[in-house]
Amino acid sequence: MSLSADPRWGEALSHLSDYLGNHVRVSLAALALGLAISLPLAILTRNRPAPRAILLALASIVQTVPGLALLALFYPLLLLAASVTLAWFGVSFSAFGFLPAMLALALYSMLPVLRNGITGLNGIDPALIEAAKGVGMTARQSLIMVELPLALPVMMAGIRTAAVWVIGTATLSTPIGQTSLGNYIFAGLQTQNWVFVLFGCFASALLALAVDQLLGLIESGLRHRSRLRTGLGGIGIAALVAATLVPTMGRSSQGYVVGAKTFAEQYVLSALLRDRLQAAGLSATARSGLGSSVIFEALKAGDIDLYVDYSGTLWANQLHRTDIKPRAELLADLKTALAKDKITLLGELGFENAYALVIPKKRAEALGVRTIADLAAHASTLSIAGDYEFFSRPEWAALQKAYGLQFRAQRQMQPDFMYAAVATGEVDVIAGYTSDGLIAKYDLTALEDPKHAIPPYDAVLLLAPKRAGDEKLQAALKPLLGKIDIATMREANLRASGNDANSSPDAVAKWLWEKVGRR
Amino acid sequence: MPSKLAISYQQVTKSFGRLKAVDDVSLDVAEGEFLAIVGGSGSGKTTLLRLANRLIEADAGTITVAGEDVRNVDPVALRRRIGYVFQSGGLFPHLSVADNIGITPKLLGEPPAAIATRVDELLDLVQLDRAEHRDRLPEALSGGQRQRVGVARALAAKPRIVLMDEPFGALDPLTRDALGDDYRSLHRSLGLTTVMITHDMTEAILLADRIAVMRGGKLLAQGTPAELSNSGDAYVLELLRTPRRQVERLNALLPASGAA
Known part of the structure; x- marks a missing residue:
């Protein structure tokens, strides 16, 4: 069967208006918020070296936080804020989905906008600023009529970078409840549905490209003072927003x-x-x-x-x-x-669906291992892999304590790849899940837990x-x-x-x- | 008579950090006068010029423009009624020639139609072809054309006073000569008061009515070229020697009646 006839493309397509619409809304809202904060800050601090340095350092630090972690951090933060507003003002808001995603992404968009804004404004020939003053401009007129237009190309480059980053990072807002094109990618990775993964990646790449080009059109319009180009770019962005709003308008939020x-x-x-x-x-x-x-x-x-x-x-x-x-x-x-x-x-x-220590059946027979207690004797020569949270969970501590487990090495892995890794001998033991179908597929066995260390x-x-x-x-x-x-x-x-x-x-x-x- | 003074500096001092850029200078510029301020780099001549329209604020002393203490005038309004020609044109690269010239009238809130008419008048005045140059960007102009636009821009709001900061310094000799002559006649026909900065004594002698010589923030001498040549100051005499020597050499090298 050819790839294009795969019905999963159709299924992916059926989610597109929902996923894309939410993705566009959260990205553009975040970008707008980011610009509304960063541009005035860039203008205010352009001639003040100390606050400027602090601001850029803070924005850089935000950038070093991985996107997923930043998004995840905003959820408890907003939960806390919501409980505070509830206690003080009697109003609460949802800390789930749109709000944390938008705030985190807005924060993420700030560095390129700030840095390019400040660089653009500081890069203007001081003689021209002097000339603006000399022909009788106020500081404000100088900013609007001379400095901003001259800094525009550099500023727009920053805004375009921010737009691409935000659209890309927005795919990571799925785990905090914001529907996005990331839904394809997360679902696809977890269920080994590569059609979904590809679809999600392509869709978000195309979206980023489209927004970047539209912003480029606005930029060239502003630079060449072409109302046509600025207008077309603006209409393009507005159309994108409208197109993503319409299909979801009629849908009831009930249910x-x-x-x-x-x-x-x-x-x-x-x-x-x-x-x-x-x-x-x-x-x-x-x-x-x-x-x-x-x-x-x-x-x-x-x-x-x-x-x-x-x-x-x-x-x-x-x-x-x-x-x-x-x-x-x-x-x-x-x-x-x-x-x-x-x-x-x-x-x-x-x-x-409990955690279980899993090894290939043949290996278990060869080692004469049936329970975790049997395994403990061999542990010092074996390596173990678990998912991202296993080794920091209380179960692991309990297992180690109950059986005196001491492995030669431990690794963290994406759960889907663990089973293949243990089947091919890449690792010796994995902390798998008892309900996982791959245990049968790869002819593995879950070791018994006679001391009931795992709840x-x-x-x-x-x-x-x-x-x-x-x-x-x-x-x-x-x-x-x-x-x-x-x-x-x-x-x-x-x-x-x-x-x-x-x-x-x-x-x-x-x-x-x-x-x-x-x- | 004080009422006839366009600009007057009384014991003006301005320091940047420990450097005294302008040191106790008193200087009057009469209405309708063309004054050149001559001096080397770091002599304080540019600072002195900029004090007049408050691009720089004085530390001490009094400056009056048309009889008014500049401290009592809003600096923005002051700058809009004094023309200023910048060293290398200072044209805004993102604005067309017409928009550059019309900037001060626009800031003053004049209607666009009036500004357009005024721009065309000024293009004629500085001898640039209207249709050809109006919509060009500064980058498409030659150095001389740019400086003509710079002069037109300075004159746009019909100022009585024009300040010029080494306006012709970066031009080739022929262009420089033509532009100087053209400006000199504009100065006369429009009845302007002009203060021009230059490091070139020959240019100062050829264009200005009076010359002020500055060095190390001090005003060394002022007067007509003839008055200056009677100065006892060695530096002033040294400055005057250059044009003299040029004239002597030119006379020796060129036949008395040329083909021109």
Whole structure:
């Protein structure tokens, strides 16, 4: 089958107006805000070396913060601000999605605008500024009639750089709840859907190119004082904004929002939940690719209505508990604790997605290793890989303590690549997930945990406070509770990791429902 | 009579840090007079010129323009009624010739039609072809043309006083000579008061009614060329020797009646 006939292109295209529209809106809003702050600052500090140096240093520091981290930092910051305004003024705002993304991106846009603004203004021949004064201009007239027009090419170059950076970095705003072209990239990377990854990259590159060219047109129009070119550029930008506003205008903001974290199982489950709600006649959309620290807060704040989390994760990250209790007891405690935040733990889906130490079956047999306790004896000669958070999680500390594990080396890896890495011997052991389909695919085995150092990780369905008494919603979801066993989920995850049309989360969700719906 | 004075400096001093750029200078410029200020670089001549329209503020002493203490006049309004020709033209590179010339009337809020008419008059006055030059950018002009535009710009708001900062210094000798003569006749026909800075004594003698000589911030001497040649100051006499020697050599080299 040719690449162009792949139905995933069609699926990608169907999301385009939503993703692109949100991407354009957040990027242009951020750029506008960034310019509104940076340009006056550049003008004010151009003749004041000390504040200018401080400003540029601060802007440079912001630039050294990785985009993803900067975006993620704004979420808790705004949550804090929202709680403060609620306490002081009785008004709150959503710290989710648009606002943190726009603020972080605006901050990100400041350096090139500031630096080029100041360079452009300082680069003007002092004789011309003297001449402006000499012909009778006030300081303000000199700025508007002489300095800014002469600095324009350099300033515009900075603005264009900022625009390209912002549009590129906006793809990273997906995990904090801002829909963007990054949704393609995050979803594509997690579900090994390269069509989505390519689509997202191309779309954002084209958008950056288009905006850059339109700004270039405005610049050349301003420089050559051609109203036509300035107008065309302005109309182009306005048309871009309008085009991205129109399709989303008619859409109701009502309806249920299903959240999903950034891995394949979550994409599949959120599609399944969405389908179930729609089947029950409720309007629902999925909000995928949310960071795991963001998603719980988003549920608490009501920005999303429901999502699937794991008992052990909530136990450690939300309740900050380090002790480990038997499964039933932990669930009961969790339910009580979440109820204090008015969050409903509706029930378990039936499978567990726990961390497990995973090695190839053959290797396990060769070493004579069946449990983690057996592995401990060999650990000093082996290397281990885990996802980005594993080694800083309490489970790892608990495992090390319980079994006295001491590995030769430890590495962090993108979860999708871990399994292939351990199968090819790149690393010896990985901290995988029990529900992952790749365990079967690569003929791996999850070692037993006889000391129960790793807490239970039952997949549980959580509902936002405002949905606590929503019987229609709960009735639509109840048929799923207890229905998805580990083998089924593994198979679903394995399907989702494929690289063909049947592996899209939507398709896998349908398969999953066919499998469990009749149970 | 004081009322006839266009510009008057009374014991004016201006320092930049420890350097005394203008040191206790008193100098009068009569209405209708063409005064040249001559001196080497660092003599304070440019500073003295700029004090008159408050591009630079004096530390001590009094400066009057048309009888008014400049400290009592809004500096922006003052500059708009005094023409200023800059050393290398000082034309705004992003504005056309017409927009450069019309800038001060525009700042004064004159209607665009009146400014356009005035620009054409001025192009005629400085002998530039209207149609050919009006819409050009400064970069498309020769050095001499640029300086003509600079003169036209200075005259646009019909000032009574024109200050010139080495206006012809960077031009080739022929252009310089022609432009000097043309300006001299404008000065006379428009009844202007002109203060011109130059480091070239020959140019000063040929164009100005009176010459002021500056050195190290001090005013060494002032007067007509004839009065200056009676000066007892060695530096003034040294300055006058150059044009004399040039004349002697030229007389010796050129036949008395040339082909021209």
